Amino acid sequence: MAKPLKSLKEELKQNKPWRSLEEEAALNVARTSAVLEHALAQALKPFDITQTQYNVLRILRGAGDAGLCRNEVGARLIRRVPDVTRLLDRMEQMALIARVRGNDDRRYVSTHITAKGLAIVDRLDKEICAIHRQHLGHLDKAQLEQLVSLLTLARNGPD
Amino acid sequence: MAKPLKSLKEELKQNKPWRSLEEEAALNVARTSAVLEHALAQALKPFDITQTQYNVLRILRGAGDAGLCRNEVGARLIRRVPDVTRLLDRMEQMALIARVRGNDDRRYVSTHITAKGLAIVDRLDKEICAIHRQHLGHLDKAQLEQLVSLLTLARNGPD
DNA sequence: TGACAATGAGTGTTGTAACACTTAATATCG
DNA sequence: CGATATTAAGTGTTACAACACTCATTGTCA
Numbered sequence: 001m002a003k004p005l006k007s008l009k010e011e012l013k014q015n016k017p018w019r020s021l022e023e024e025a026a027l028n029v030a031r032t033s034a035v036l037e038h039a040l041a042q043a044l045k046p047f048d049i050t051q052t053q054y055n056v057l058r059i060l061r062g063a064g065d066a067g068l069c070r071n072e073v074g075a076r077l078i079r080r081v082p083d084v085t086r087l088l089d090r091m092e093q094m095a096l097i098a099r100v101r102g103n104d105d106r107r108y109v110s111t112h113i114t115a116k117g118l119a120i121v122d123r124l125d126k127e128i129c130a131i132h133r134q135h136l137g138h139l140d141k142a143q144l145e146q147l148v149s150l151l152t153l154a155r156n157g158p159d
Numbered sequence: 160m161a162k163p164l165k166s167l168k169e170e171l172k173q174n175k176p177w178r179s180l181e182e183e184a185a186l187n188v189a190r191t192s193a194v195l196e197h198a199l200a201q202a203l204k205p206f207d208i209t210q211t212q213y214n215v216l217r218i219l220r221g222a223g224d225a226g227l228c229r230n231e232v233g234a235r236l237i238r239r240v241p242d243v244t245r246l247l248d249r250m251e252q253m254a255l256i257a258r259v260r261g262n263d264d265r266r267y268v269s270t271h272i273t274a275k276g277l278a279i280v281d282r283l284d285k286e287i288c289a290i291h292r293q294h295l296g297h298l299d300k301a302q303l304e305q306l307v308s309l310l311t312l313a314r315n316g317p318d
Numbered sequence: 319t320g321a322c323a324a325t326g327a328g329t330g331t332t333g334t335a336a337c338a339c340t341t342a343a344t345a346t347c348g
Numbered sequence: 349c350g351a352t353a354t355t356a357a358g359t360g361t362t363a364c365a366a367c368a369c370t371c372a373t374t375g376t377c378a
Contacts, residue, residue, distance in 0.1 A: 022291035033192030034238040079193040132181035138317035158297035
């Protein structure tokens with residue numbers, strides 16, 4: 001027998017009907033994201049890094065030896081943050097990343113992941129993977145693909 | 160002809176394959192949420208309130224004259240925040256809400272929306288509705304329902 | 319070639335989020 | 349009835365987010 005699913009209205013003890021289906025969808029996206037991000041934040045806490053910092057580490061691991069400049073890092077973050085400079089400052093202080101100012105263009109500062117930073121993301125890979133499976137593993141392949149497809153469609157806008 | 164949709168990988172200039180479908184789905188949820196929340200934040204800026212504060216105002220509007228205590232407000236927020244007290248403090252200073260300590264149980268403080276707060280949420284209704292339609296209106300009814308259904312299923316977990 | 323725009327990084331400041339901890343009032347039970 | 353737990357709200361502190369602004373270096377073209 002199918003388990004009765006707890007709707008968002010029940011979750012937030014909301015008893016009024018949604019004003020529109022679009023609103024219901026938007027709130028469901030926000031709520032689901034909040035739940036997933038909370039789980040991620042909990043997993044990162046023992047390592048004393050935030051989700052954004054974890055995101056940066058993964059971006060810089062992907063960038064390899066070439067590294068990336070501040071603006072490129074900022075552009076690849078899932079959530080845009082103003083003040084990438086001090087985000088990187090803090091990570092540099094923690095010795096998770098290193099920065100080198102360019103020689104040909106002295107405005108340019110390339111940012112690299114350090115061995116310490118790399119060790120942390122590598123160490124976290126399995127754990128984060130397990131969290132994703134724990135939270136989304138009960139959806140089958142077709143459902144996950146459909147979810148990705150609907151969200152992609154949503155983000156690509158009406159134009 | 161169908162417009163080619165921009166995938167998350169293209170959006171974030173990521174060229175590596177996802178490690179799992181679950182991860183791809185989780186990141187798509189997070190990214191979509193970030194985009195929607197950014198749009199909402201922009202709309203709220205002229206009124207000098209944050210998304211969380213807007214969320215509180217809607218909760219308290221829904222609660223009506225009875226109001227809600229601090230913990231109830233916190234429980235109904237889309238994203239959990241520690242320190243609801245000072246969130247409400249700030250809103251009280253802005254005269255958006257009012258608090259009354261209970262007489263029979265003097266621990267209990269009920270929180271109400273003020274006329275000023277009510278005026279702001281009411282004023283915002285149409286605008287927020289338009290934002291939702293702008294961002295999700297190009298999905299048809301079946302797609303939105305499926306999105307809600309998949310997200311609800313995701314949040315309800317494997318157990 | 320020299321003024322001026324464009325680009326990349328960084329700073330100052332304020333408010334808010336996150337964490338652990340405390341105080342006050344009521345309920346419970348030996 | 350008094351010790352103890354429970355429930356509700358609040359406080360102290362640190363670090364981070366958000367906003368507008370500045371500084372330095374390079375590109376461009378009249």
